[in-house]
Structure formats: structure tokens, C-alpha cells
Amino acid sequence: MSYINRRSLLKGVAGFSAGLALSACSQALSGDSRNSRTQAVSQTFDIDQIIDPNTLEQPNLRVGYVPVNDCAPFAVAAQKGFFYKYGLNVTLNREASWGTSRDGLIFGRLDAAPVVSGCITNARLGAEGARHAPMCGAMTIHRHGNAMTMNRRMWDSGLRPLNEYNGDLDRFARDFRTYFDSLPSEQRIWAVVLSSAIYEYFVRYLAAAVGIDPIATFRLMIIPPPQMVTNVRTGAMQGYMVAEPWNTRAITGNEGVGFTFAQGKELWRGHPDRILAVMESFIEENPRTYRSLVKAMIEACQYCGDPRNREEVAEIISARAFTGAPSKFTRPGIVGDYNYGGFDGQERIVSSNDTTIFDVLPDDLPHPPGDHSTFLWQSQALWLMTQAARWGQVPEFPSDAEALARRTWRTDLYREIATEMGIPCPGEDYKVEPGELFIDRKAFDPSNPVGYLNSFEIRAKAPIKFFLS
Numbered sequence: 001m002s003y004i005n006r007r008s009l010l011k012g013v014a015g016f017s018a019g020l021a022l023s024a025c026s027q028a029l030s031g032d033s034r035n036s037r038t039q040a041v042s043q044t045f046d047i048d049q050i051i052d053p054n055t056l057e058q059p060n061l062r063v064g065y066v067p068v069n070d071c072a073p074f075a076v077a078a079q080k081g082f083f084y085k086y087g088l089n090v091t092l093n094r095e096a097s098w099g100t101s102r103d104g105l106i107f108g109r110l111d112a113a114p115v116v117s118g119c120i121t122n123a124r125l126g127a128e129g130a131r132h133a134p135m136c137g138a139m140t141i142h143r144h145g146n147a148m149t150m151n152r153r154m155w156d157s158g159l160r161p162l163n164e165y166n167g168d169l170d171r172f173a174r175d176f177r178t179y180f181d182s183l184p185s186e187q188r189i190w191a192v193v194l195s196s197a198i199y200e201y202f203v204r205y206l207a208a209a210v211g212i213d214p215i216a217t218f219r220l221m222i223i224p225p226p227q228m229v230t231n232v233r234t235g236a237m238q239g240y241m242v243a244e245p246w247n248t249r250a251i252t253g254n255e256g257v258g259f260t261f262a263q264g265k266e267l268w269r270g271h272p273d274r275i276l277a278v279m280e281s282f283i284e285e286n287p288r289t290y291r292s293l294v295k296a297m298i299e300a301c302q303y304c305g306d307p308r309n310r311e312e313v314a315e316i317i318s319a320r321a322f323t324g325a326p327s328k329f330t331r332p333g334i335v336g337d338y339n340y341g342g343f344d345g346q347e348r349i350v351s352s353n354d355t356t357i358f359d360v361l362p363d364d365l366p367h368p369p370g371d372h373s374t375f376l377w378q379s380q381a382l383w384l385m386t387q388a389a390r391w392g393q394v395p396e397f398p399s400d401a402e403a404l405a406r407r408t409w410r411t412d413l414y415r416e417i418a419t420e421m422g423i424p425c426p427g428e429d430y431k432v433e434p435g436e437l438f439i440d441r442k443a444f445d446p447s448n449p450v451g452y453l454n455s456f457e458i459r460a461k462a463p464i465k466f467f468l469s
Helices: 003-030 036-042 069-079 098-106 119-125 152-156 169-181 198-209 225-233 280-285 287-305 307-316 327-335 378-390 401-408 411-420 449-454
Strands: 060-065 089-094 113-116 135-144 146-151 189-192 219-222 239-243 258-263 272-279 337-339 349-351
Touching: 060 069, 060 098, 060 113, 060 287, 069 089, 069 113, 069 135, 069 287, 069 307, 069 327, 098 113, 098 119, 098 135, 098 272, 113 119, 113 135, 119 135, 119 272, 119 378, 119 401, 135 280, 135 287, 135 401, 135 411, 146 152, 146 198, 146 225, 152 258, 189 198, 198 219, 198 239, 198 378, 225 239, 258 337, 272 280, 272 287, 280 287, 287 307, 287 411, 307 327, 327 337, 378 401, 378 449
Parallel strands: 060 089, 189 219, 189 239
Antiparallel strands: 113 272, 135 272, 146 239, 146 258, 337 349
């Protein structure tokens, strides 16, 4: 098959998928499937269109999303008219997994899509499990909003939510090691949504932080988010890390197959979760379109982050066209009344305004003036690269890491776009991550990433030291 024919086939498949996605979203909007395509096209918004679509290189876009709470800004941008405001006609494509969301960009089926933090930098590096591709991102979709779920057997063995250990990581380590030591090797499985990305790094980081070698202790497998609960129920894995609502769905009172062990923010508070990704060529060929897309998504994130809108947002994403999960599942991660669950009849609800951060950062989260959730710190891209090196997904920490971060996390573009919107931004691209933000209290200084790497006793190929490649 020639390249042209293969590309034509991809476009045909994309058009068919887009039609299905458009129909599903229209049904969610109208409640009537008979004229769903017409209703989606003719929908009007109580908002002025400030960008003429005719001035954009490519006003018609295909944008992916995965059925997790992360889709909130995309759903809001579509339903509240933010795409329309900036001259865009967007078809939202529901993706089966984070792998298909990433690959949809790489193979041209999608124009833009959210990807798991770490995906963009590792695509540039060609890290293990990551297809080599010139991917870029200029903004974070949200921070936090994810968690680790453990199964009922882990609870019965004595494991409890991390916050109940009150900082006694030695006791948690004993409970964790005792449980996995009791299992045959084929059952020592932990699931994540994508390889070479932050969820995999968090699972490994947690284990290593308490002196357990994750490479020797368990295996990681890749499972799409909507399949996590079913796989725990069938015993295919002991636990998983995923975005909401697939942690809340597992707890007692819902599916009852597990409990939330820890939110990702308990491992690294302030971490970026999802990035709005495009291919570098898209920015080069469609600079005005890209600016419109980022502006629409920034406004959608601001809407999602407003406490007055959170109940509504949880309802919007519960539609079949988005997560398809009842609002009792989507609500905790959005509103912040988060229930860890458990099997002893106790209530473990924690109310917090940083369960998922779409816009304004909490006052008690250290950050410089002008910082907000959608701003990408290139220093955090370096942290992700250290983890790729730590776990052997790249042979060495790249000597051009700063240049890679600069090409990959486009803070230059974000500042220009945000300035046009009257949004202040930090003047720097790098900041130190204080030790108090990490579970192991180990600060990350981006000026010395190799020293940071060598400070970990547990890593792939230890005790060999890292050097710049």
C-alpha cells in the first residue's frame, strides 16, 4: 500500500469516527438522536464569535478525548461555545485509550488531543514504549485528578489509604512488601494507562520511596481507563493508577471492588497530569488556528476551575458522549468531596479544592507570582526525563534536555497567547520543586538533574551512575 493510499484510508477512518463522535455528542446535547447531526451543526451560543473562521488556516478540527474526568475542558469548550468564540468548528473524537489518543496525533487522525504527562517528552526522546515523534504542547489541561486504587485483598491484608499511615512509610512498606511477597509471580501486577508516562513513574516512585524495588517486586501492564474496574473484579491485577472517575467507581457503595490508596497529589503535589498536544508541524502550518485552540481551552479550564461551576461540570461530563459515568462517580474528583472508600464502614471523605486543578492554584501550594494550572514549567519536563532515565527507558539523561524541553513544552507560545488574553504568567521556565511536595521529601533542582538521578539508590542498572549523554 502506498503512502498516499494509506493516508487516504486514515482520513476515511477518521471521518467515519468523527461522524460517530459528532452524533454521540449531539445526542447528549439534544436528547433526540433523529436529527443529531443537524442539531450539532446548528447549535447557537449566547457568546460572541470574536475570531472569524475565514481568517484561520484550518477552522475545522478533530480533537480527541478519553472518557475520564480530564475531558471536562473539552466538553465545556464544546457546550459553552468557547470553540465557537474563537472561530473553531471542533469535532470531538472519543478515544479508546491514552495510547490511541497519542497515536491519533502521530498518524494524523487527530489535530489535537490530551496526552498523559510525560508522553510528549518521551515521544521526543523515543523512550521505551514511546513512538518517536515531534510532538508539542503549550498548556496543561489540569493538575492532579488521578489516584491509585488497590483491590479488596490488599485491604484484607492490612493495607490502608496512605494518609492513614500518618507519614510512617516504614509501616506502609512492611504491609506492601508482605502482601506482594505472598503472591505468586504471575499475580504481581499493577496496571497503568500508558507506558513511559507519569502514572508509571508514580507507581515506581512510590515503591522506591519506601525501599521497594518496583522492577523486582511487580509487573506493570497497560489497560485503558474504562477497563480498570472490570480487570480488578476479575483478579487480573492487584491495583491500578488512573484518572477519575475510575477510582471512585471502584469503592464500596459503588462497584465495591477496591479502595483508593492515594491520590497522585500525595506523591507529588502540583504535578501536571494532562497536556494539550499537537504535532510540531500543526503549529508551523496553522499558527492562528493553534492560538485560537489554546485560547478556547484556557477559557474552558477557567470555567471548569470556577467553584461555582463544578457541580455543573460534573453533570456535563457524566453524559454518555463523554465519560458515560453517573455524576456520583464524576463529582468527587471535580467538586473535591473525595471518598477514599474502605471495607470497614468508616467514612473517608476529604474535602479539598485541589483534588483536580484546572486554573487557580491553591494558596498553600508553593508557586511564584503569575503561576496557574495551565502554565507548563519546562523544569517539570526535565523531571519527567529524569524518570525515563531512572527506569532505563532511555540509556542516559539527554545532554540536550533543556533544548528538548524548550521545543516540546512551548512556554514561549503560551506566554504570547496568555498575554493577548490579559493573563499574567511567570517570567521563568524553571523552578525548584520543594521537597515538601514529594512523598520522599526529595526536592528537585532542575539545574542538576543528573545529581538528582544519582541520589536515588533504587533505579534501573543501579549502582551505575548517570552522566550526561
